[in-house]
Amino acid sequence: MRVAVIGAGLTGLTCARLLGEYADVKVFESESAGGLLSSYYNSERGYWIEKFYHHCFRNDEHLIELIRDLRLSGKLVWRIARTGVAVDGRIYPLNTPFEILRYPYMRLMDKVRLARFTLRAKKRNFIDFDDVGVVEGIRDELGDELLNDFFLPLLKSKFGENYERVSYAWLLARVSIRSNRRYSGEELGYLKGGFQQLVERLAEGVDIAFSKAAIAKAGEKFAVMGERFDAVVYTAPLPALDRELRRAAGLPETKYQSSVCALIGAEEGITEDIYWINLKNPSIFGAIIEHTNFMDFEDYGEHVIYLASYSTPEGQLFNTSNDKLEKLYMKELERFGIGSESINWIRVFKARFSGPIYEKGYLRKITDYRTRVKGFYVAGMTSRHNYPERSMNGSIRSGIEVAKVVMEDFGLV
Ligand SMILES: Cc1cc2nc3c(=O)[nH]c(=O)nc-3n(C[C@H](O)[C@H](O)[C@H](O)COP(=O)(O)OP(=O)(O)OC[C@H]3O[C@@H](n4cnc5c(N)ncnc54)[C@H](O)[C@@H]3O)c2cc1C
The missing domain is CATH 1.10.3110 (protoporphyrinogen ix oxidase, domain 3)
Incomplete structure (x- = not known):
């Protein structure tokens, strides 16, 4: 039996790894393995860092089990992550x-x-x-x-x-x-050295074709990029799916938000010990996340800071050029005492579909793994286990669940 998995994020990779024991599985990925959890490599200093800030929680049982299975438990560390709020340029810890x-x-x-x-x-x-x-x-x-x-x-x-x-x-x-x-605050977890290690180990042995997949029904089967498959597991965002297939499968019109995140390497930090600062006054970013106030500065040799914000695929922020955003971020950082001379580098990362908007009536839009089209399955950010918060744990769990459903339907177990 042949299965195409669309998307090599955590949902797609987890599903492919499990199904791969019983079927011939091929993953199609349009960008990078890891999806929203993919990382940036700082070649000058030799470290990996997530493009978008990531941490985990003690009750993320599926993530923690996967970390154990991939022999990465020794890297999982738990720390109190201090938070605060910035009001009129002053930062108040709130722990x-x-x-x-x-x-x-x-x-x-x-x-x-x-x-x-x-x-x-x-x-x-x-x-x-x-x-x-x-x-x-x-x-x-x-x-x-x-x-x-x-x-x-x-x-x-x-x-x-x-x-x-x-x-x-x-x-x-x-x-x-x-x-x-x-x-003293909330306890959060992180893989020392970055979640890139998890993505790499999870992808080991998985057949991934790096191309944007188009799916067509071909009689009882499916055609994906010129190849025939008995089943397709779609783990990419719903708006990226062909309209006709989306309608035939009975999938909802779920609205997504976009993420815009600046990642900065700096000589100076903003605070001594606060990981997450929410901004009370309007700004082009809503939160400052100082990664090196959570993980050890020595692992990076510089302060690593995220400036995080959300937009929509049509929104002004999402459609502002990265060059312009970099300048705006640098200017805003001056309000927090970080001058341009302290900034070693800055990168802006954007994700067009970074999560569903949990709008009114959203609970009726949560998707089942089976769809109305036989052999076509959907899993990931709109699945049950990614509510009320899409998360690494929720995506791993939906990858496991959808693999079980496919195995059941095709009599693989
Ligand atoms: C800013 C931000 C911060 C976050 N922080 C945390 C955190 O601290 N803790 C936590 O647990 N979770 C966090 N998350 C959530 C977590 O990253 C996601 O829930 C999880 O990684 C989603 O995995 P996924 O596989 O379901 O989806 P995705 O990662 O979106 O994977 C889908 C994949 O499909 C690919 N794709 C799209 N279209 C196509 C196509 N046509 N053909 C082929 N491939 C396609 C995409 O490139 C992508 O790689 C955060 C997310 C964001 C955006």
Whole structure:
């Protein structure tokens, strides 16, 4: 039996690795293996770094198991990642109860309200709120002050221009899954030396053709780039799929957001010890992620910093040239004390389809692995295990699940 897997991201590679034990599998990839988890190699200093910041959580059981299977457990490290918020050029750490109490831009009663909301989120049935807008939901439940001063900057940083479309169900589900907090902050994991190692090991022995795949139905079979296959597992973004096939397969019109991320090597850092800084004031980026305040500076020999933002494929930010963006980023960095003389290099990475927008009614758009077209399967960011947050763990899990479904349908087990 021959199976074509479209996309060599974590979903596609995981699926191909499992299915490859029972079938002849070929993966088609239009860009780089690893997809959104692919990395940039700094040849001058000799290190790999993800194009888009990545970390993992203690409850990412499928990711942790895969790391073990690929004999990379020795590289997995867990650290407290400190966070903060920048207001008018000043950075406030927000980790310990004391730091939160001292933060001057939130009333005490709102801090208490927020703490209660977080604790209660776990017990609530978020599905009931799928058709409620996030702004409306927060305003009704927590009031205007918390909405404007706390949630809006976070939502804008996470969803860019799309924040108003998001459903309240997403926020409730999202708050309830974040539970690795310790007294001094949240514990996050990383593969020392970069997730590139995971991608390389996962891709070992997998047959990958680097080309943009077009899929056509050919009787009972499928034609992909001139070759015949009995089944196709599609793991690329839904908008990149041929409209006709998408309609025949009964797939939804899911809207995606885009990511725009600057990656910077610098002689100076922005703070001593804060990994993630959200920006309260409007800027062309919503968050500063200082990787070398999470992982060891010595591993890189310079400060490694991301400036992260989200847009849409049609959005102004996504369509601004990288040259222009680099200049804008350098100018903004001056507000944080980083002059152009301290910057060793800067690269801008963009992903046109970096995740679905969890808009109102999104729960009805989550895709099943089987589609209406026999032999055509869909897995990845729109699968059940990637809600409420698309993640490495969710994509690995959907790669495993879709492989099982294909094996079941074709009697391979
Ligand atoms: C900015 C950012 C930060 C993130 N941070 C984290 C994090 O900290 N922790 C975490 O767990 N997750 C994080 N994620 C999410 C994580 O990266 C993704 O959930 C996961 O990598 C998605 O894998 P995938 O295989 O489902 O999709 P993708 O990685 O999108 O893979 C799909 C692949 O299909 C290819 N493709 C598209 N069209 C075609 C075509 N026609 N033919 C052939 N190939 C095609 C693409 O090039 C791509 O390689 C982050 C994502 C982003 C964007």
